[in-house]
Structure formats: structure tokens, C-alpha cells
Amino acid sequence: MTEISAPQPPKTRCRRCLLAEIAGSEDIVAAVGRARELIPKSDLCPDELYKKRLSVCRECDHLDSATCLRCGCYVEIRALRLGAKCPAGKKKW
């Protein structure tokens, strides 16, 4: 029987980094890729908008180690869905 383990949080703390830049987060980066593949194309955020969303997150005080402190999501996953919204009271995207 194969044991499946959940991706572990990054070991390195970097307030402004996204997962792709944090050493030790390769499992989660792979999970982002799998999540992207599972989302129907019609629900997937276009690349340019996705990049724009992440650039907003990078400047946000609620970002910590690729995690949004408002909702606990990895922003690279939260931003994937076209209909997703920033969880801040005053939405940033």
C-alpha cells in the first residue's frame, strides 16, 4: 500500500516570496500545478490576470511565506480560479 502524504509547508520563511521561490516548497509547487490541471479551462484565471493578482499579493502586508494571512490559502492556489476574490475586507483583486 502506498502512503500518500500532504505537501508540507515551506521550511524557509520569506514574507514576500511566493512558493516558486521558497526552497523546500517543491511539493506544494507541484500541487499548484495539479490544481491548475483540475480546474476547467472556463474557470481558470488567464495567465496575465493571474500574474497581476500575484503581483498585488506580493505588495500586501497580509502575505507571509506565500500564504495569505486573511484566509490561510497559498495565494498561488487561491488566485487560480477566475471567480476567486481576495479575502481582504477591501478587496485588492
Ligand code: SF4
Ligand atoms: S489579502 Fe488579498 S492581496 Fe493580500 S495576500 Fe491575501 S489574497 Fe493577496
